Amino acid sequence: MYFITSNEGKFREVREMAAKYGIEVEWLKMEYLEPQGNSLEEIARVSAEMLSSQIEDEFFLEDSGLFIEALKGFPGPYSSYVFKTIGNEGILKLMNGVEDRRAYFMAVVAYFDGSTVRTFTGKVEGEIAREMRGTQGFGYDPIFLYGDKTFAEMSTEEKNRVSHRRRALEEFFRWLKENKS
Amino acid sequence: MYFITSNEGKFREVREMAAKYGIEVEWLKMEYLEPQGNSLEEIARVSAEMLSSQIEDEFFLEDSGLFIEALKGFPGPYSSYVFKTIGNEGILKLMNGVEDRRAYFMAVVAYFDGSTVRTFTGKVEGEIAREMRGTQGFGYDPIFLYGDKTFAEMSTEEKNRVSHRRRALEEFFRWLKENKS
Numbered sequence: 636m637y638f639i640t641s642n643e644g645k646f647r648e649v650r651e652m653a654a655k656y657g658i659e660v661e662w663l664k665m666e667y668l669e670p671q672g673n674s675l676e677e678i679a680r681v682s683a684e685m686l687s688s689q690i691e692d693e694f695f696l697e698d699s700g701l702f703i704e705a706l707k708g709f710p711g712p713y714s715s716y717v718f719k720t721i722g723n724e725g726i727l728k729l730m731n732g733v734e735d736r737r738a739y740f741m742a743v744v745a746y747f748d749g750s751t752v753r754t755f756t757g758k759v760e761g762e763i764a765r766e767m768r769g770t771q772g773f774g775y776d777p778i779f780l781y782g783d784k785t786f787a788e789m790s791t792e793e794k795n796r797v798s799h800r801r802r803a804l805e806e807f808f809r810w811l812k813e814n815k816s
Numbered sequence: 817m818y819f820i821t822s823n824e825g826k827f828r829e830v831r832e833m834a835a836k837y838g839i840e841v842e843w844l845k846m847e848y849l850e851p852q853g854n855s856l857e858e859i860a861r862v863s864a865e866m867l868s869s870q871i872e873d874e875f876f877l878e879d880s881g882l883f884i885e886a887l888k889g890f891p892g893p894y895s896s897y898v899f900k901t902i903g904n905e906g907i908l909k910l911m912n913g914v915e916d917r918r919a920y921f922m923a924v925v926a927y928f929d930g931s932t933v934r935t936f937t938g939k940v941e942g943e944i945a946r947e948m949r950g951t952q953g954f955g956y957d958p959i960f961l962y963g964d965k966t967f968a969e970m971s972t973e974e975k976n977r978v979s980h981r982r983r984a985l986e987e988f989f990r991w992l993k994e995n996k997s
Contacts, residue, residue, distance in 0.1 A: 668851050668852075668862070669851065669852040670849050670850065670851055670852065671849075671850040671851065671852055671894075671897075678852075681849070706901055706902055706906070707900070707901040707902075708901060709898070709901035709902050709906075711897075711901070712897075713852075713894045713897055713898075716852070716892075716893075716894060717890070717894075719888070720887055720888040720889060720890035720891075720892070721887055721888075721890050721910060725887070725890075725910055728909060728910055728912070729902060729906055729909055729910060731909070
């Protein structure tokens, strides 16, 4: 089955996790059209539906974002654009003086089985730190506190044990084992 | 020719402006799929291309955004999502202590003539105000300074004389008169 992404690091992570479930994943390296939308789930679903008109085989894709409660879910579905423009500095500035620090990372996997699209989600709850900490990982990791460490202060292994992406993928792989083998 | 929007106010404004050029515009009230993209021009173009597979007649649509220089163009193509989440308060907070206040509003019209899509842009340059001022207009108008007034301190007429949307539409209507009549 194909995993669609333009990001090699993501592909390696996904392949490794799939292998534990005895599932073999091939890399379909491409960028695809993502729609704008109100939720990550809707965006992943519609992306997969649009791709399904070009790709006949089974495939899946993954999308994720950071949702901050006090900012009505911002940056949410547009996390990657927001990171490229205002970055972690911008988020910390927006959260300056804000007491409610609750936030979560969410990942959605959209899977096309040759006829329909199904989605699986994973979530990890934490808080927005008061300043950037740590050098591991990427993106919003330095400002996302999980317990007393930020994601950027954890090893890849430590982070992968609890990550939203891991959780969404496990949901998906477990479902596959039960329903498609 | 059809103008596609779900917003009645926008339709009325566009119809009025078109009438001055002797162009009759009908309202096709619908929401459509907008892709994510790096530029407003790309988003409007791809939206129109996708719609052109469903609509055979001539149509056009319009999209616009606020681009702030010191924030690398943020909120740009996602202006409407950003407004619904962090709003003008969020933008002012991000701009707190920032000396370079330059910003512009940009509008893009995408027009499908029955066979290809063409785009027209309009831009108005100004600055981000230090605080919200005025009660006219909508969206980012209270923080967009044009000369010594914000867009929200101008009458609709005054604002429409210089607005990005007006400029993009005039480009389009002038082109139509020269090329399609």
